[in-house]
Amino acid sequence: MKIGIVGAGFVGSAAAYAMVMRGVGTEIVLVDRNHDLAVAQAEDILHATPFAYPMPVNAGDYGDLAGSCVVVLSAGANQRPGETRLELLERNAAVFGEIIPRVLSSAPDAVLLIATNPVDVMTQVSLEIARRTTPDFPAGRVVGSGTILDTARFRALLGRHLGISPKSVHAHVLGEHGDSEVLHWSGADAGAMPVSDFAEQVGRPVTDAVRAAIDEGVRGAAGRIIKGKGATWYGIGGGLARIVQAISDDERAVVTCSIVNPSVAGVENVALSLPRVLGATGVLETLQPTLSPQETADLARSAGILKEAVTKLGIG
Numbered sequence: 001m002k003i004g005i006v007g008a009g010f011v012g013s014a015a016a017y018a019m020v021m022r023g024v025g026t027e028i029v030l031v032d033r034n035h036d037l038a039v040a041q042a043e044d045i046l047h048a049t050p051f052a053y054p055m056p057v058n059a060g061d062y063g064d065l066a067g068s069c070v071v072v073l074s075a076g077a078n079q080r081p082g083e084t085r086l087e088l089l090e091r092n093a094a095v096f097g098e099i100i101p102r103v104l105s106s107a108p109d110a111v112l113l114i115a116t117n118p119v120d121v122m123t124q125v126s127l128e129i130a131r132r133t134t135p136d137f138p139a140g141r142v143v144g145s146g147t148i149l150d151t152a153r154f155r156a157l158l159g160r161h162l163g164i165s166p167k168s169v170h171a172h173v174l175g176e177h178g179d180s181e182v183l184h185w186s187g188a189d190a191g192a193m194p195v196s197d198f199a200e201q202v203g204r205p206v207t208d209a210v211r212a213a214i215d216e217g218v219r220g221a222a223g224r225i226i227k228g229k230g231a232t233w234y235g236i237g238g239g240l241a242r243i244v245q246a247i248s249d250d251e252r253a254v255v256t257c258s259i260v261n262p263s264v265a266g267v268e269n270v271a272l273s274l275p276r277v278l279g280a281t282g283v284l285e286t287l288q289p290t291l292s293p294q295e296t297a298d299l300a301r302s303a304g305i306l307k308e309a310v311t312k313l314g315i316g
């Protein structure tokens with residue numbers, strides 16, 4: 001399975017590296033406006049393959065994306081310290097107006113996996129662009145990485161608090177990949193029991209202070225990391241590799257990710273994250289989790305913020 005990546009900067013290269021280390025796909029092609037960068041990243045990542053999963057890793061042009069089952073889109077501007085994801089919108093929407101038609105003319109059957117921020121709005125922009133040439137382009141074939149990263153942060157922090165592997169924690173972040181995201185505390189579980197029960201049993205209760213610290217740890221992660229090192233890449237690289245694996249292996253894994261929803265929390269036609277079943281053609285099913293009244297209100301607020309952003313852009 002060939003995997004294409006457009007945008008070979010921090011995020012695209014970390015995704016390629018994570019795929020090589022996990023053995024996702026059988027060939028990777030990196031495309032970037034800065035071709036020399038793509039060449040250098042491909043060469044560097046290729047050198048990791050003897051320690052992981054041998055596969056060709058090359059830089060290429062759009063034509064080399066032909067036959068890709070998934071194309072990751074990680075091109076465009078990233079946040080400067082203090083900037084929100086939504087502030088990147090106009091710059092990155094213009095970049096995608098150029099990129100998406102070129103990707104689809106070379107790889108018309110690929111699932112598009114959007115990482116560029118603001119990722120939910122960029123997912124909706126991408127679907128809109130794809131539908132200009134293919135009006136019935138399925139919404140489930142344009143997948144935003146959405147809150148896969150926030151969900152990973154939530155699981156990592158809960159696992160650390162409980163003293164267990166984050167793999168044994170099932171807890172999702174819903175809504176915007178951004179400031180209005182919703183930590184689904186009422187649905188969080190560990191070891192097949194509600195997280196609060198597990199926490200009491202192991203003597204590490206989730207007090208209001210713990211909960212507030214985890215909420216801030218998740219919601220404030222990007223800002224902190226960007227302040228410290230200029231950008232984030234390892235977490236999202238791992239998350240993108242995980243999504244690509246689910247698609248390329250037709251795995252039917254449940255992952256929080258973003259697509260355009262016909263209706264969510266009373267808001268129509270807006271992209272945001274919910275738990276979804278991922279397989280070869282992208283999103284196969286969307287799950288509607290049971291939420292507390294406060295979580296329902298928070299998800300509606302998040303959907304409203306995203307809807308306002310797409311409406312300003314003249315889509316949705």
Ligand SMILES: NC(=O)C1=CN([C@@H]2O[C@H](COP(=O)(O)OP(=O)(O)OC[C@H]3O[C@@H](n4cnc5c(N)ncnc54)[C@H](O)[C@@H]3O)[C@@H](O)[C@H]2O)C=CC1
Nearest residue numbers: 007009010011032033034075076077078115116117231236
């Ligand atoms: N979804 C998520 O959870 C996350 C998303 N991001 C987002 O990913 C995006 C990329 O971030 P970084 O990799 O840190 O940025 P970067 O600046 O390192 O890489 C972006 C790459 O896009 C390329 N590019 C720009 N315009 C292009 C065009 N028209 N055609 C082809 N290539 C083009 C640039 O040459 C550059 O190499 C940003 O929007 C960032 O906010 C970053 C972290 C997490």
Ligand SMILES: CC(=O)C(=O)O
Nearest residue numbers: 085117149221222232
């Ligand atoms: C930059 C970004 O979106 C993140 O690390 O969450």
